[in-house]
Amino acid sequence: MPELRKDPLNDRWVIIAPERADRPNSFLRARADTDVANCPFCPGNEALTTSELYAVRPANSPINSPGWTLRAIPNRYPALRTEIPISRTADGLYDRMGGTGAHEVIIETPEHNGGLAKMDAPQIAQVLRAWQVRMLDLSRDERLAYAQIFQNVGTPAGATLAHPHSQLIALPLVPREIAQELTAARAHFGAKSRCLLCDLVAQELTAKERLVHENESWVALAPFASQSPFEVHLHPKTHRPSFEKLDGSELGALAACLRTVLRKLAIALEGPAMNLVLMTLPLREPAHPFYHLRIVLKPTLTQPGGFEWGTGFCINPTSPEDAARFLRQTEA
Numbered sequence: 554m555p556e557l558r559k560d561p562l563n564d565r566w567v568i569i570a571p572e573r574a575d576r577p578n579s580f581l582r583a584r585a586d587t588d589v590a591n592c593p594f595c596p597g598n599e600a601l602t603t604s605e606l607y608a609v610r611p612a613n614s615p616i617n618s619p620g621w622t623l624r625a626i627p628n629r630y631p632a633l634r635t636e637i638p639i640s641r642t643a644d645g646l647y648d649r650m651g652g653t654g655a656h657e658v659i660i661e662t663p664e665h666n667g668g669l670a671k672m673d674a675p676q677i678a679q680v681l682r683a684w685q686v687r688m689l690d691l692s693r694d695e696r697l698a699y700a701q702i703f704q705n706v707g708t709p710a711g712a713t714l715a716h717p718h719s720q721l722i723a724l725p726l727v728p729r730e731i732a733q734e735l736t737a738a739r740a741h742f743g744a745k746s747r748c749l750l751c752d753l754v755a756q757e758l759t760a761k762e763r764l765v766h767e768n769e770s771w772v773a774l775a776p777f778a779s780q781s782p783f784e785v786h787l788h789p790k791t792h793r794p795s796f797e798k799l800d801g802s803e804l805g806a807l808a809a810c811l812r813t814v815l816r817k818l819a820i821a822l823e824g825p826a827m828n829l830v831l832m833t834l835p836l837r838e839p840a841h842p843f844y845h846l847r848i849v850l851k852p853t854l855t856q857p858g859g860f861e862w863g864t865g866f867c868i869n870p871t872s873p874e875d876a877a878r879f880l881r882q883t884e885a
């Protein structure tokens with residue numbers, strides 16, 4: 554059974570999930586390709602997956618059968634499990650928690666060689682809606698504190714299956730990265746009575762030098778202190794703390810913005826491996842005047858080395874101003 558352990562040297566939690574070593578190629582990630590006949594996420598192979606939690610399929614089409622355009626299923630090799638009761642114990646210096654949580658896969662399309670960058674905006678909006686549906690369902694479990702949506706595309710970015718999919722891991726605590734952002738956002742709000750990200754978006758829309766793309770309600774920026782080349786963040790232009798509370802028109806506009814930015818990255822960097830990460834308000838937080846959601850896109854163009862591990866510093870060889878100019882000029 555998975556469990557969480559806290560490193561007493563730096564208060565960082567680690568998920569110890571021994572069952573995940575059973576999964577195919579767990580330590581041999583030479584390639585993420587599976588041929589279509591053996592791909593568990595392709596239509597016709599539904600029996601190779603766990604039973605679906607949510608699907609977009611015709612009204613008369615039976616569960617776990619072909620005909621769907623999107624499926625959400627529990628991960629066959631979960632990092633955390635809903636069946637594990639919440640527990641926290643100490644063993645001398647060491648703190649541990651039961652591996653309470655959830656780990657789901659959203660199969661974004663029946664097309665094995667598809668992907669968000671190849672979809673039209675309504676298809677992308679369908680994927681975003683599936684993220685919301687699963688977050689809202691998991692938010693009813695009072696034990697869960699944070700729902701992390703992410704996508705690993707390509708072997709260098711951590712994908713083990715080539716078929717387009719995103720994942721959701723729900724955690725029994727708020728991760729340190731989000732807790733640190735909440736602290737910074739709270740401090741800015743305390744000093745100025747304004748949201749940090751609302752201020753940042755307004756400044757960047759005036760300066761425009763790191764602007765990648767914008768539409769009526771979303772803006773895509775190369776962040777001022779980009780950690781890696783061609784990192785792009787998508788922000789709502791008006792204050793929105795929680796992804797799962799966005800309405801249909803906001804999702805539609807996000808889908809259109811995401812499509813343009815992903816196509817620019819695909820053209821400019823020739824289909825890079827990439828991570829997508831949704832940063833949103835924790836599930837149990839009341840509506841915040843100061844936290845502002847975003848989607849982070851990180852093409853995998855460099856690998857962290859010893860300096861990065863030792864210091865937490867990143868060395869980024871591409872300035873965000875150059876990356877933004879290049880992406881603005883890339884027709885998508």
Ligand SMILES: [Zn+2]
Pocket residue numbers: 589592593594595664665716
């Ligand atoms: Zn497939």
Ligand SMILES: [Zn+2]
Pocket residue numbers: 748749750751752791792793843844845
């Ligand atoms: Zn804001």
